[in-house]
Amino acid sequence: MSDLAAHTAHPPGFAHQFEDMAQQREAGSLGMWVFLVTEIMFFGGLFAGYAIYRSLHPAAFAIGSHLLEVQFGAVNTAVLICSSLTMAMAIRSAQTGSRRAAINYLLLTMLLGAAFIGIKLYFEWYHDWVEFLVPGIHFAIRPEWGAAGSQVPMFFCFYFFMTGLHALHMVVGIGILTVLTIMAARGRFSPEYYSPLEISGLYWHFVDIVWIFLFPLLYLIGGRYGVH
Amino acid sequence: MSEQTRHSHIVPVGVYVGVFLALLVLTGVTTGVAYIDLGPINTVAALAIAVCKMLLVVLFFMHVKYSAGLTRLVIVAGFFWLAILIALTLADEFTRRWTPDPNSWSVLMTAFSRLFGG
Numbered sequence A: 001m002s003d004l005a006a007h008t009a010h011p012p013g014f015a016h017q018f019e020d021m022a023q024q025r026e027a028g029s030l031g032m033w034v035f036l037v038t039e040i041m042f043f044g045g046l047f048a049g050y051a052i053y054r055s056l057h058p059a060a061f062a063i064g065s066h067l068l069e070v071q072f073g074a075v076n077t078a079v080l081i082c083s084s085l086t087m088a089m090a091i092r093s094a095q096t097g098s099r100r101a102a103i104n105y106l107l108l109t110m111l112l113g114a115a116f117i118g119i120k121l122y123f124e125w126y127h128d129w130v131e132f133l134v135p136g137i138h139f140a141i142r143p144e145w146g147a148a149g150s151q152v153p154m155f156f157c158f159y160f161f162m163t164g165l166h167a168l169h170m171v172v173g174i175g176i177l178t179v180l181t182i183m184a185a186r187g188r189f190s191p192e193y194y195s196p197l198e199i200s201g202l203y204w205h206f207v208d209i210v211w212i213f214l215f216p217l218l219y220l221i222g223g224r225y226g227v228h
Numbered sequence B: 001m002s003e004q005t006r007h008s009h010i011v012p013v014g015v016y017v018g019v020f021l022a023l024l025v026l027t028g029v030t031t032g033v034a035y036i037d038l039g040p041i042n043t044v045a046a047l048a049i050a051v052c053k054m055l056l057v058v059l060f061f062m063h064v065k066y067s068a069g070l071t072r073l074v075i076v077a078g079f080f081w082l083a084i085l086i087a088l089t090l091a092d093e094f095t096r097r098w099t100p101d102p103n104s105w106s107v108l109m110t111a112f113s114r115l116f117g118g
Helices: A002-009 A021-056 A058-066 A070-095 A099-130 A143-185 A195-219 B013-033 B041-061 B069-098 B105-116
Strands: none
Touching: A021 A058, A021 A143, A021 A195, A021 B069, A058 A143, A070 A099, A070 A195, A070 B013, A070 B041, A099 A143, A143 A195, A195 B013, A195 B041, B013 B041
């Protein structure tokens, strides 16, 4: 009985500067969101640059977009949405106190994240390299592009910087998930304390949102109906 | 510390699965719409669908529907700043060619010569 009382007074993971666990959770989420706002501005600069150059060179952006494989972009969107579901379920499992399920969902999230990067690297970036579509180091302007051809490298610059920065975030996310899985296996999380899962989940979902915008803006522009 | 505050809101599995399915359907819709000729509406439709998907993720997967007012304020402020970034950058870029090129110093020289010249 006294043991239970002590446990109630100091739940595991509770930091003493907070009133209670709810306040601690709120502070954690708020802090993470402040970081995510800086990330919004970070990616926002690229989106603003994209908007300007697409408006200046719409024909070149259409040509560039048509050179991307829509099916891989769409499949990767689905993979990321699945990984967001498994991430949300991992947090829910921690909330309901099922450690085994939390670990499984975390592993599944990592697997889906790795699948995304694998598809990107092998089916897309490698293919782009072979096709001479990597501006600056491995690019060939094709005669059939016509007058707009000289600006097509600009589209691929945005493509590689935006998807590259996104993929870098995915790699960081998989690293975070690895740490979380180890923490979960060691029994660090409970229905009262799961803040590392919650705020890492915010990060993972944010990366998903960036892709939700990148997919239509990179793969689906310039009148797909006119091609194939 | 009441039971209410100690345990946070647990979202039902059905809500997560529903959001997941809606996101998949919207991905299909955005891909399908790209193959239909709607003129400039194509871009608007793509962005509108992306915003819907973002709202689903933010509200349910990121628990903002159940989070504190202060957190929501920070998020809205973040997007407001993003809107400033994009709107002002594009306003500058799109209006640059509305006025004639002043052709550097020659404008000033012409003005001077008109004022003080013969």
